[in-house]
Amino acid sequence: MSSHGDPIPMTSRPCGPLTGHAEVPGDKSISHRSLILGAMAVGETRITGLLEGQDVLDTARAMRAFGAEVTDHGGGSWSVHGVGVGGFAEPETVIDCGNSGTGVRLIMGAMATSPITATFTGDASLNGRPMARVTDPLALFGCQTVGREGGRLPMTLVGAADPLPVRYVVPVPSAQVKSAVLLAGLNAPGETVVIEQEATRDHTERMLAGFGAQISTELTDEGRVITLKGQPELSPQVIDVPRDPSSAAFPVCAALIVPGSDVLVPGIGLNPTRAGLFTTLREMGADLTYENPREEGGEPVADLRARFSPDMKGIEVPPARAASMIDEYPVLSVVASFAAGVTHMGGVKELRVKESDRIDAMAVGLRANGITVDEGPDWWAVTGLGHGNVAGGATCASHLDHRIAMSFLILGMAANAPVSVDDGGPIATSFPIFEGLMGALGADLVRASA
Secondary structure (H helix, E strand, C coil): CCCCCCCCCEEEECCCCCEEECCCCECHHHHHHHHHHHHHEEEEEEEECCCCCHHHHHHHHHHHHCCCEEEEEECCEEEEEEECCCCCCCCCCCEECCCCHHHHHHHHHHHCCCCCEEEEECCCCHHHCCCHHHHHHHHHHCCEEEEECCCEEEEEEECCCCCCCCEEEECCCCHHHHHHHHHHHCCCCCEEEEEECCCCCCHHHHHHHHCCCCEEEEEECCEEEEEEECCCCECCCEEECCECHHHHHHHHHHHHHCCCCEEEEEEEECCCCCCHHHHHHHHCCCEEEEEEEEEECCEEEEEEEEECCCCCECCEECHHHHHHCHHHHHHHHHHHHHCEEEEEEECCHHHHHCCCCHHHHHHHHHHHCCCEEEEECCEEEEEEECCCCCCECCEECCCCCHHHHHHHHHHHHHCCECEEECCCHHHHHCCCCHHHHHHHHCCEEEECCC
């Protein structure tokens, strides 16, 4: 069942060339952070290009529950009148974060050092995901938590009345954990230090600096040492959200595998901590070029042009690249199915605790469509058949996971027979215009009755 209603079965049929401009929505990571930091600033933050998917709308609703005035002005234009660092009010109701692991973990961090209590829940997928990776470091500040067995939602957090600054080494590469600790550190005295041994997306650090926090990053033998001075007064900002590279992955990858395709995806954020997929595709031999490179809102941006690439080869994807493309491995595995030879993806155990076990979900679905997939706890390998040799024809389970659903629909555009998903409803959490956008390019997507 979809996270917000009845299941929406969908089928993707083999189609002709995909052509045109694909204007994907705003970056989900930056959208979440814009709302949260806007709520922690003093004054009005104005945001344009906000992703209006369900995940971000749930975060906007949560910020209202904590006392911020959040207004939708239409067309992706929003404003947030913040309450200041430490100014969150205690919510009157349970905070429902829907399907969003990013939303709930960042919001937990933002409230953990305020003397208030809040209870968090989500849909069936989110309530099955582990939260201890965030609540453990938040406990170091003095935050208390009570949740279900295994550290799962629903969960109540009692914020620290007298928070302590912390020094925390992130045990696994996770921008969500790093960001939760930094947001908690905003309302702690002194300096909070986060150390990550592998670089993860750095939107939080960039945006904290933009809002006026004193934050620095130093490369040492320990890794990236991020130091934040607590209890600043954050200044409101004007934010133009770049378009989401994780959403851009779907029209880009579709264009690479559908014969005759030529698609331009304008204004995509190419932050080095997010652009690993595009580097990988080019190494595989994809005809993928960056046009009009520029900087917007402190983030590198370019227009991506993707053309049909029938001669791609399987490669060994460096494990060190995993953090910069963790959400894109499902659709990469689809492209790998149409490449020649084995694409091996290692260092990806994080995929097993996303909205679903993404390695298992993709492996089962790809096998049903005629693809050989091998897997282990921290790796998987797809043996590509080359252009024109992917059978298709199967119905795949989405597991309430938007990226799994979209990936299999991309597969159906280039396979020899249609590919279906049992529920396309979760797509709305991150890419609400996916159907219309892909259809305008030439894709043949249809909904069926449940």
